[in-house]
Amino acid sequence: MHSRFATNGLSSYATARTIKPWQGGRIIPGRGTSDLHVGQSVNDIESVLGGPDEKRPLADQFFYVYRKQGIDVDFGASRQRVERLFFYDENVEGHSRRPTISIDGIGFRTPKTKVINVLGKPQCEGGPVRVANRKKTWIYYDSGLQFDFDSQDRVIIISVCDPKLNRSANES
Amino acid sequence: MTSGQRNVRKRNPKRVATVEEHLTSVKGSLKELSRKPNKTPADILELDKLRAHVKHLSKKRAEKSEPHGRQGERH
Numbered sequence: 327m328h329s330r331f332a333t334n335g336l337s338s339y340a341t342a343r344t345i346k347p348w349q350g351g352r353i354i355p356g357r358g359t360s361d362l363h364v365g366q367s368v369n370d371i372e373s374v375l376g377g378p379d380e381k382r383p384l385a386d387q388f389f390y391v392y393r394k395q396g397i398d399v400d401f402g403a404s405r406q407r408v409e410r411l412f413f414y415d416e417n418v419e420g421h422s423r424r425p426t427i428s429i430d431g432i433g434f435r436t437p438k439t440k441v442i443n444v445l446g447k448p449q450c451e452g453g454p455v456r457v458a459n460r461k462k463t464w465i466y467y468d469s470g471l472q473f474d475f476d477s478q479d480r481v482i483i484i485s486v487c488d489p490k491l492n493r494s495a496n497e498s
Numbered sequence: 499m500t501s502g503q504r505n506v507r508k509r510n511p512k513r514v515a516t517v518e519e520h521l522t523s524v525k526g527s528l529k530e531l532s533r534k535p536n537k538t539p540a541d542i543l544e545l546d547k548l549r550a551h552v553k554h555l556s557k558k559r560a561e562k563s564e565p566h567g568r569q570g571e572r573h
Contacts, residue, residue, distance in 0.1 A: 384542040391539065398538060410536050419540040455531045458540040472536045485536040492535035 348375055348395055350426030355469035356489045358411050359427065362397075364470075364488045366408045371399050396421040410487040418482045419458050427484065429471070438479040441465070466492070507562035514559060521555040524548055 351359035358364055361374055371390060375397065378390035387409075390399040396416065402409035414421035415434040424434050430444050442448070445467060453463030454477070462482065466472045470491070474483035528548040531541060 382539050384539055385545075387537070387539075387542065389539050412536070412538055419538055450533075450535065452530050452534055455527045455544070457531070457538075457544045464534055466535045474538075483538065485538075487536055 348397070348425060353413075353427055353429040353471070353484065353486060355429070355467065355471040355486065357470075358408075358486050362411060364408050364411065364486065367406065368401065371408065375399075391420075393421050394423055396424045409491060410485055412483060412485045415482045418460075429484070432473075432481065434482065434484075435480045438463075438465070438473075438475050438481075441473055441481065445471070509562050513563075517555055517559045521552065521559060524551050524555060528552060 348362070351361065353359060354363075356364070362371070368390075375390075375392055375395060378399075379393045380389075380391040382389040382391055386403040388401045388403070388405045390401070392398065396414040396418075398412040398414070399408055400410040400412070401407065413425050413427050416422060416424045427433065432441050432444055442465070448465035449468045450466040451464065453475075454461045456462075460482075461477045462474050463479070464472055464474045468489055470487045470489040472483075472485045472487075473481050474485075476482045528545065531537075531545055531548065534541060537545070
């Protein structure tokens with residue numbers, strides 16, 4: 327007698343159900359948004375965003391890349407918990423759509439001067455450096471918030487991390 | 499009779515100066531990008547490219563021209 331194995335139940339939780347496109351939200355410095363934040367597990371992220379378009383291990387970071395949602399999630403060296411979240415404007419570093427996010431009225435394409443007026447003087451800034459055919463600069467706040475700007479000084483990437491993560495980098 | 503130092507390998511000062519200028523600029527970009535706190539995948543790839551470029555230019559800076567006595571030699 328031949329027994330048949332049912333394999334339809336073997337797919338992971340995230341891919342087994344249909345996931346709505348992420349709705350976006352308000353960014354909380356050092357955390358992320360209400361449903362997408364630092365410290366979440368791989369399963370938590372997949373249940374919100376679905377399976378990634380690409381998984382990229384680079385140096386001591388491990389990225390889930392969501393090109394169509396304009397998001398990258400960095401699980402760090404442990405590959406277990408979210409260390410950093412990156413939100414991209416459309417057509418930036420291979421991302422086709424921008425997520426709906428904001429922080430105190432700051433969003434994509436906001437001028438650098440406005441960001442500094444609203445959030446104050448950053449603790450660290452750098453650039454310009456050419457990355458992926460685009461000259462960019464950045465500012466970083468000790469609260470774990472970072473903004474990347476294009477050559478016209480407009481926000482193209484917003485990233486959030488646990489402030490403890492970059493403490494040693496800022497001290498040097 | 500000596501060969502008049504014709505076979506001593508030399509450096510072209512103009513070429514060395516150009517390479518050094520380029521090397522300084524690439525090293526500057528590398529330093530700047532290295533201290534960025536939150537690096538995107540593209541930043542990390544660019545860092546790798548810059549490191550490789552610094553290595554290449556450092557090698558090129560140390561390179562000497564071909565032996566003088568061989569210049570213009572027909573094969």
